[in-house]
Amino acid sequence: xxxxxxxxxxxxxxxxxxxxxxxxxxxxxxxxxxxxxxxxxxxxxxxxxxxxxxxxxxxxxxxxxxxxxxxxxxxxxxxxxxxxxxxxxxxxxxxxxxxxxxxxxxxxxxxxxxxxxxxxxxxxxxxxxxxxxxxxxxxxxxxxxxxxxxxxxxxxxxxxxxx
Ligand code: ADP
Numbered sequence: 001x002x003x004x005x006x007x008x009x010x011x012x013x014x015x016x017x018x019x020x021x022x023x024x025x026x027x028x029x030x031x032x033x034x035x036x037x038x039x040x041x042x043x044x045x046x047x048x049x050x051x052x053x054x055x056x057x058x059x060x061x062x063x064x065x066x067x068x069x070x071x072x073x074x075x076x077x078x079x080x081x082x083x084x085x086x087x088x089x090x091x092x093x094x095x096x097x098x099x100x101x102x103x104x105x106x107x108x109x110x111x112x113x114x115x116x117x118x119x120x121x122x123x124x125x126x127x128x129x130x131x132x133x134x135x136x137x138x139x140x141x142x143x144x145x146x147x148x149x150x151x152x153x154x155x156x157x158x159x160x161x162x163x
Pocket of ligand 1: 008009010011012016017018021087088089090091095119120121124125126127128129130
């Protein structure tokens with residue numbers, strides 16, 4: 001039976017840390033669905049459509065990765081698409097506490113769904129969507145932290161007058 005997994009997140013915007021985790025997960029599972037959460041509670045910069053489109057572009061060359069949007073409980077979405085595993089990425093120690101609590105809560109809600117956490121690659125330990133947004137907003141260069149087309153979208157958002 002083919003093993004399908006989901007990788008949920010806000011992806012505001014997608015960055016190389018996410019991409020690294022997704023590529024590695026796509027080597028473990030037959031199919032990986034990048035699930036872009038449509039209505040995150042945190043302040044977001046990019047619209048749902050923009051976040052989804054950037055994720056689609058980032059994975060266009062990987063045949064077993066698809067991108068979808070969702071709202072509601074992640075475990076409900078996992079069940080809906082027949083995924084038995086949710087992939088998460090772990091960076092520094094501060095992630096662990098949050099991810100640990102999320103994994104336990106999800107296990108309580110859906111004992112049939114497993115959380116699989118992959119440890120970040122060394123180069124991406126300090127990459128987060130919020131850090132890339134902050135760097136670009138201050139005029140810094142995020143090349144190497146995000147794909148070039150995401151860097152260009154960020155510059156367009158923060159500095160529309162440069163168009
Ligand atoms: P962010 O924390 O960057 O705003 P998301 O809510 O989109 O990201 O996160 C989706 C998943 O990706 C989470 O499991 C998060 O821990 C993981 N993740 C985010 N950044 C990295 C990174 N640099 N390396 C590994 N995993 C990461």
